[in-house]
Amino acid sequence: MSKVTIFGAGYVGVPTGAHFARTHRVTIYDPDTEKIDTIRKVVNNESDELHIHEKDLIELLRENRQNICLTSDITQALKDPEFIFIAVGTPPNEKGRANLKYVCSAAEEIASNLKNECIILNKSTVPPGTAYLVQNIIKKGLKSNVKFAVGSCPEFLAEGTAVEDLRTPDRIVYGCDDPEALDKITRFFTFLQRRDSLCPMTTLSSELTKYAANAMLATKISFMNSLALLCDTIGANIREVQDGIGRDQRIGSKFLNASMGYGGSCFPKDTQAIAEYAVLNEVPLSIIESTIKINHDTTRYFYKKIVEDFNGDLTNKNFVLWGIGFKARTDDLRESKPVEIARNLMDNGAHVHIYDTVAGALTNFKRENPTYEGKYTLYNEQYEMFSNEIDGLIIGNEHEKFRNPDLEKLESMRHKNVYDGKNILNNFLIKNLTRLKFQYKSVGKDSVVNGLDRSKLVNFLLDKYMD
């Protein structure tokens, strides 16, 4: 059992701390006393409300409460940890570069308060080389001659599935250039995870791995999104193509869902950050620059499909939006594509009726969009808003509740339009919709409704391919 301190009680810090507490003694430190009090109340069964929405997290915190200490006192946080994990935010600045302000101030606090030998690992997503910067800050600020090593241990958990991702990760990546410290980190993780999941490496490679993983996943999605546009143009079905290529195990079936674009706190920020980092190093990663552009263009493409149905005039139109979070089961609205669509609709005169399965997502929407007050209505029930004044239903994320809509309840709509931003309705349902005179639009599956024009395809080939 090791003593661990986590810096930062956010989406990464709290689940990671709760998970480490299965086998280690963990102190979660955050200067924000309100956050720490919120967690403390949950751990003590005085409340069931955390500041982050994460499945099974409350139970995990309570299960491991005997190993968890919560504090906003830096002296207590740095009393005698053997490991410190920095899990603070690195929000992008106006140039798309990771803002290292919080990482650097964590390093300064560590330097001023560290008294025991310690290994400091950075979990926050940072530009490669940041560990060396942290090392310099600590070295400079240390009050006494304490031995320490700095390394990297990026986090790959996805929001909404953090507890499960931490329990059964595909791999644990960590890097440190000091071989003795690297061995200690390996020992730390062998108490927690399968040995064959451990992936030790140098500090710099570990830092780059995080950017590379997120950029690769985002690129898979953008690749499918650009193919989806081709599918809509020629009449193919992106879901079938997805199945066809995803079964090739060299490609893999995950992260191939074409959609109105990816969002969240990681993919948009990290793709932008690695692209910027590469340009600054004079090795532009044009493939990632394309990934970013395609993501933006796909959202425009999807939005245009909605607007075109009303000849560009959305005045007094009413849209239902199911799912406002950047994906299902989260209250996080950062870079959320449904939010972007909702704002565009409201900017153009429409009223948006929003439902999400996570109540916190609705509260966050209200808090973050004060200028749109009066242009939207929030609902806690999925079908409550349907009436003969609704002009379209937009599916904003991939929640199971949206996969099988109760068509009878949609019948009352003034204009029977369904816009599937995540391509989640199956062919059977789409056919049913068509039978009931609904119009269905998606990103790459429009042919299920529209069919295809064989003679157009043949004429195209005759025209372009026969010399």
Ligand code: UDX
């Ligand atoms: C992601 C990574 O998955 C995780 O490993 C990393 O640590 C942080 O970034 P997260 O942002 O929580 O996690 O969500 P994720 O489930 O990856 O989804 C990101 C976005 O991509 C969502 O908007 C989702 O709807 C979209 N997506 C995902 C698609 O459009 N298609 C897919 O096939 C998969």
